[in-house]
Amino acid sequence: MNIIEIVNKQVLTIENCDREPIHIPGSIQPHGMLLILSPENGVVRYCSANTYQFIDKQPVEVLGKSLTDIHPALWEKIQPLLHADNSPFHPVPVGDLHVTIHASGEFRILSLEKRLDHEDDPDYAFDQTRGFIGFIERSRSLKDLCQNIAVETARITGFDRVMIYRFDKDYNGEVFAESRREDLPPFLDLHYPHTDIPAQARELYLRNLLRLIPDVQYEPVPLLALATESIQQPDLSDVILRSVSPIHIQYLKNMGVSASMSVSVIMEGKLWGLIACHHHQPLYLSARQKKAALLQGHFLSSQIRVQQVAEEHVINVNVEAHLQQLLNRIEQDEDMSQKFEQFSSLLAVTNATGVAMLHEGKIYEMGLVPSREKILGLIRWVGENVKSSLFSTSCLSKRYPEGAAMSKYGSGVIFHAMGKPTDSCVIWFREELELTVKWAGRPETSIGKNNGDKPLTPRKSFEIWKEIVKQQSAEWRASEINAATRFATSLQNHFHLTYLRNEENRLRVLNERLQQANQELSNINWITSHDLKEPLRKIQLMSSRIVYEGGDNLSDVIKIHIEKIRNSASRMQHLVDDILSYSMMNNRNNMFTLGDLGPIIADVKAELEEELSNKKGLLSVQSMPQSLRIVVHQMGQLFSNLISNSIKFAQPGVSPEIYINCQVEKGRDIREVALPADKNFYCIRISDNGIGFEPRYNEKIFDIFYKLHDRDTYAGTGIGLAICKKIMENHQGAITASGEIGKGAIFRIYLPVE
Template identity: 35%
Template sequence: MSSLALDPVSSQAEAECAREPIHIPGSIQPHGVLVVLDAAFRIVQVTQNAVQLLKLDPTELLGAGFKDKFPELFQLLTDAIAAETLGPSAQTLARQVSFGSEQFDVLAHRSPTDRLIVEFEIHAGAGSLDTLYPNVRNFIQTLGQLPNIAAITSVAAAEIRKITGFDRVLIYQFDEHWNGTVRAESRNDALPSYLDLRFPSSDIPAQARELYRLNRLRLIPDADYQPVPIVPAMDPEAGAPTDLSFAILRSVSPVHLQYMKNMGTPASMSISILDDGRLWGLISCHSATPTRVPAHVRTACDFVAQVLTMQIGAKSRSEAAAQRVEKHRIQSRLLARMAAEPNFIDGLLSQYEDLLGLTDAEGAAIVWDDQISTIGKVPPREEIETISNWLVANSVHDDVFVTNQASLDVAGAGIDAEAAAGMLAVSISQLYPSYIMWFRPEVVRTVRWGGDPRKSENPATGSLNPRKSFDLWRETVRHQAIPWTTAQVEAAGSLRSAIVGIVMRKAEEMAAITEELRRSNKELEAFSYSISHDLRAPFRHIVGFAELLKEILPAEEDPRPARYIETIIESAHSAGRLVDDLLGFSQVGRAQLTKIKVDMNKVVADALRTLQHEMEDRQINWKIDDLAPAMADPTFMRSVWQNLLANSIKYSRGTDPTTIEVTSTTDGEDTVFSVRDDGVGFDMAYVDKLFGVFQRLHRIEDYEGSGIGLANVKRIVERHGGRVWAEGLVGKGAVFYFALPKDVAGAS
């Protein structure tokens, strides 16, 4: 956060401010009367103004039964207790109850010490919640259409000002250090704008924030009010002041009243915004003149605040979830590359955009086996070594170390903030000092404070004074980076767990597997050589001798021998083609891919020229899009297209004239290519068999082929990091798809 150097104040003054008993002020604001009841419903405390407002002498009320003095209210109170609806939040028992010349709204709640507190608040004006319902309903409907938190808070500020009539409504968000920033504002010309201004945590001390968390709404109609004391000052049974944390009429700190006067806001109302029980921020309403807000308006505002809270929470969680999903995708690609490389470090560095994108960093360093590998913008090598030593000395092993001010937090490292003001580091070995570090550069920015945030101390009393000026006060913040988000920190920790738990602990197992694969590959090469030389020769001999035998047979005698010989020749040719296809299939898995930018239009045209002889005497209407390019091996891509196109040509023979479509589309990070025909199609119940070796869905007597072509397509596409699938309907044709990553990040 801010690097602001605040003026020092005495610890005694700070402590006194933190201990101020704002929840037990011993008095109330004068726009109502408060009575405290014990478990037997006897009045044990009452405010002094009961005689003026209720026309009842406090001495007559003390010790009397609430039922005797207020029989109708007693019935309402006991009904609420019986219904178990009476809790810490003020509940309205009755509206516009008359005492003397005044009308009151009567509210009740249970105090934290289980006292019953009844408040008689002077009725502030006509109206009901029903009259505000259309506005609240429209507000709720509008919220669901807004794209982000900024838009939601802006609309909410305007709605609260419309409902209440305050001159200025601010929506104020706390940061992790409890400094607050005005995120949204709605106002008229009576008060100045505070939009985007920051206010220090000392403006709302910890005990005040806790009260805001417990009691969502607080109203101060007139900052010049004279507090009305409670008599007796102490609860007779407890011997302590009564806790007024949830009282609507609760008196507020004199320091806060002076703060309001200095701000030029005689009246204010605050409504808390909570997120999972934590104080996210406040809706702060101000008026240039004393202002009373009726109970039904406060209820509407509280409801609006709760809806706003839910929307903020939902948007925050949605954005965080989306970021986590994206980080998981990146991590999956990193793990795939690590698995594909003999050295997992090479896998991490092979596509450095993903390693940086995992935490949205601008540079990264991997310290491993006394070697330092770097990408992007990083500190000098000697600083990285110093940081590594500091991490070792401070036992950063199991957790993620994170800071957005590394030059201050990594003591003695002398870090250059220009390259590494922010740092995120994880240990990737349980045995050796090895780390992945991500870096962010310094972001120099100007923070706009609502007045000089430095505390001032009264030299005569030693107490803290509220700030007197709220004029714009600018601070230049240096040596800090943009803070890391929770999703980014979690992604770094998850990658660490994957590396330590999978790569490192299974290093010996992976070495054994690598050796076994090397041996198997040698055996496969030997097997392929044997097939190439030892199997082809017998097939050639069978064909040759069968051709000779056919020539010496008399033509006019029995035709069956000639027919048998033709079958032998064709079977030998089929067996030879099968051997060739098997060899091709094995080579696809072992051959080196050479990826370049491939013009798919040229590859398809070349494949069609090769297949021209299969289209003789056919009526085929070709519909070929302008295909997107791909980063791929052109030789293997030609095999893919030739197999798919031949497949459509073959299985549409019975539907001439026929139409074959070739298209490409974009789907997220993939480019999807397809070949569609209106041939015999297939039953989707057997779609899983299509891409298997020797798997056929049609009789070989009807459609020739070895059953290896689509298996070759699948292997080639998957080696490019893509995927294949198909859709079909018997008698209605089929469509075959293959998708390639735009960056072709798959294994090879």
């Protein structure tokens, strides 16, 4: 029978230890024995080389044999458990052995160890739990609780040193609490680099909650198998007896440790830390001691979050009290300078050392803050690089290129924008907190030196090395950041409400002035329509009477002057009539009805027939909308003004041609004027071949009293197109114009499709 070893013989160095397959070492520690068998028939496929020390049989008598023949008593005890979930901390007693069962793919793994405790105390777990409750009651903080756990674990197990080892976010470790033999140097507060515990080892700590090395000087016991079988490397991830990485063994030897144990501390599914135990002599633990140590880890895991929440609650109560004081002051009716001075809790609400606020171009400061130039530089950088309204960090220099220059008073910041960051924001600062971090050896020397052809080894130096950490503040707590957000949001809402109230007052004053102006305009309209018309009529009447009664007695010069008076009075009469028409466009008595534009344009054509005929003009009208909500007489005035303008501004010697057509357009497609995108409009196009005008006057011609041409050549008051624009506004539509010199003009009327 050919038996072979299946030890993983991959060459391990410190360079590839982070890729070491520590779950398949192919060997175990010698304080136990391993059997790997098929659960259906109990046939042993793999075994450790030390079977004789535990069951008085050599590997050749075990491999390929059924456990029913090898050890009937063992098979009888474990057979019912082969397909059940088994805990490694509830071993099955078989004579002087303890047996634990693990599933590994198609196999079952039996771990056998000598029983060190033959009596079981049923009150032991109760006493341990009662003691832990006492720890909780006496502990004022998480650190106190960890210290009590370290002391109790040392008492239970007998280890020389027990440490509560806590990981940071990068998995660097810190000795957070420690119980030690008095003659040993303290490791408390020492830091260890993340390279001391590689990632794959941390993964196994999540699976194996307890890891024990009773004797660091042990010689690994290889696993054996029959060469005739298909050999696979068994996965020993869940096996406590699994042999340890030689890199880690050398690391412990370099520290002078002879026995080691670690218990995983888990919080919310992640590895928070370890209960790490060291002894300077080999130390073997009984099943009860291991179970008790594991229970300490469970106790601690259950209380970490509770203690953190309790500590956070104390801070939160204080923060909340200061926040309420601030929120009460926000609504006070004061100017910003007075209000900022009254924010006495503005620093305490986040436990900051300084605060600055930018509002309406002015910076308000309190406490220790960087210079205004540096504050403005930070505000500009946040405005350009941070998308959210909140930005916080305890090490500004890592995020902001100029952060190092302001680290004395601004190593940590909470930046909250109140709208656009460069317009309004509030910034809390924390000054630099220079820290001394004590490392167990320099972090960058986590590997030993290479002497000649010898491979690199784990570091040998664990002498305390101090690192000075600068440009960093204390970490911001969640309650402090939340309080900053609530305050900044409330202040922003207050600013918005204040702005709206001011706008409301401004609009109210403008409305009152507008009403007054409208009243004055109504008075002017009354004067225009009544008081001015009467003197004009008298001027025209007296001028006519003078000409009639004077007859031939009047000189030609006097007759010319009287004719000028009559013409001026006539123009004044037209102007008064147009002003009155313009002012009447807002008359609410104008009644909208469903009307047809065809007859309206036909009536206008009839009124202008003589002028059109005199110039031999053409007016062509295509079919017009028949059901429009309009004020009929206003539509008549609109088309009358536009068509008469086309006749008036015809080119000399050229017969005027006027074309009117209509089509439906969508509001979103109309570019000349802003109209509702979701509505349709009738676009009525009026084009002519007249003298036209320059494009720069497209909008100007609708201004009241504005005339492009001289008064003597082209009669008119300059109000006609302004009236057209007012009519279209009354009808929720629009009018546009475009022209070219010598080529004519085009007017477009947009009326909503009902």
